[in-house]
Amino acid sequence: MKEKIADLEEKARRLRVAIVKTLHKSQSGHTGGSLSAIDMVCALYFHKMRHNPADPAWEGRDRFVLSKGHAAPALYVALAECGYFPAEDLMMLRRLGSHLQGHPDSKGTPGVDVCTGSLGQGLSMANGMALGLKLDGKENRVYAVLGDGELQEGQVWEAAMAAAHYKSDNLCALIDSNGLQIDGDVSKVMNVSSISDKFRAFGWNVIDIDGHDMGQIIAALDQAEAHKGAPTAIVAKTVKGKGVHLFENKASYHGVTPNDDELPEALRCLGCCD
């Protein structure tokens, strides 16, 4: 297990490098929230989820919803690393003619099941998939990554209520709680705490973790899978811009990309020499 965790940590480091390079190239996109979510995305795509890059529509796959769709680079680098499409495609992020839109688009990108980006809608879709899979008697699981600012949308709580009501225990929500949104601290813009208490009050199984501790992420995903009768929320404390001190904990890096001057330092932080 220790070895597995070390592998995943190394993978996450490489994915961070890919995010920084991709966003530097595009000069448009969201840096902070991609870096805060990447450890969880990495654990899902390279450890937990059943999926088949050679057959993106494979029926036996688990489903993934990036509800905080602006963190699309975190999803795209993982999909590219899995082999859903060539890594070179990443260099076309957000460009005209590219299949990599600014926010995930199921029509264009192999491995993307639902369109997201308009905040607050992903958990509803994830629960819809969970209900449909259960109806067919399938064991497949559905994972949704949400932001903490996103929880300000009322629809999230409509979905939370419905998932608990229908006992969607094949559904797992991961909350990337980095504490920042465009206008500043989540607690100051519109306080959503306590996230854990809220999900618990809605009838969810709740697990609090450090969202950058790979061991904790994996243990939580295992616990979520084992829990029956209710959906699970993994509330992950994270750092916006995690891994690059230039971007860490800065709301201003929500929708800003690394410039030419910042790139070498960012890559150095990530232990990247090329």
Added chain:
Amino acid sequence: MIATRDAYGEALAELGGENDKIVALDADLSGSTKTAVFAKKFPNRFFNMGIAEANMVGTAAGLAAVGKIPFLSTFAIFAAGRGWEQIRQSVAYPKANVKIVATHGGVTVGEDGGSHQSVEDVAIMRAIPNMTVIVPADGEETKGAIRAAAAYKGPVYVRLGRNKVPSVFPAGHKFEIGKGVVVVPGTDLTFITTGLMTAAAVTAAEKLKAEGISARVLHIGTVKPLDKELVLQAAQETGAIVTAEEHSVVGGLGGAVAEFLGETCPTLMKRVGIHDRFGTSGKSDELLKYFGLNAETLIEEAREIVSRKK
């Protein structure tokens, strides 16, 4: 006489027996929208989502993403109104195979008043790319429309009413998405109508005949995509068009016909509908009269437009 929502309930329950991929969702109005008929027959495939329309739309999109054919229902004002952005982002944008069957459209909701009278839903849905918009004339056409919606792969909005409406089509009438139907032939003008206004146009055409005016009635069951061929033919052959709908004259059928003919065959036109205002409380028949949504208005407009032709 049968309400289109009743025909929907029957048709959905029937389809449910033929195709187990069909699921239904409602937002605490299953008795009124008639999805309760399906729910009773197929309880496992029915999801009451409570009074939470936005989540219902997203849930339907998720069900579609795993291969289900979801039919979701609530009143038109809450489906197209509360659910607009979810319909745009989660349903129409990915071309999700979701069927939105909105009941209680238009002013015939009656006593509930302006807040509940959806007079702009067709315009809202028509403006969304990928969306097909259907407004059946009667129960028979509703049954065909629901069947066609289930067979069609992609998002569909079907707008139904609350009250019983006169029959326009015979039993077994075949509905085809995107195809209009000439219900009454005529040469002096054409009523292009949708929903319950088609029956009114048939009545108007009969009365006009006695006056020596030959009115064609072209029923448009699918407001989007518009049957351009039949509309153009009507414009060219009769030279005068009166559209009619239980909806705002802004952005609905009248808007669709005007947009199309304005670019292809500018034609004398009148639009009968609700003139950029909200509904109000009253009995449904009183309201139809109050807003001029009846054969009398159509006759007046027909006389006027025919006189302008000369």
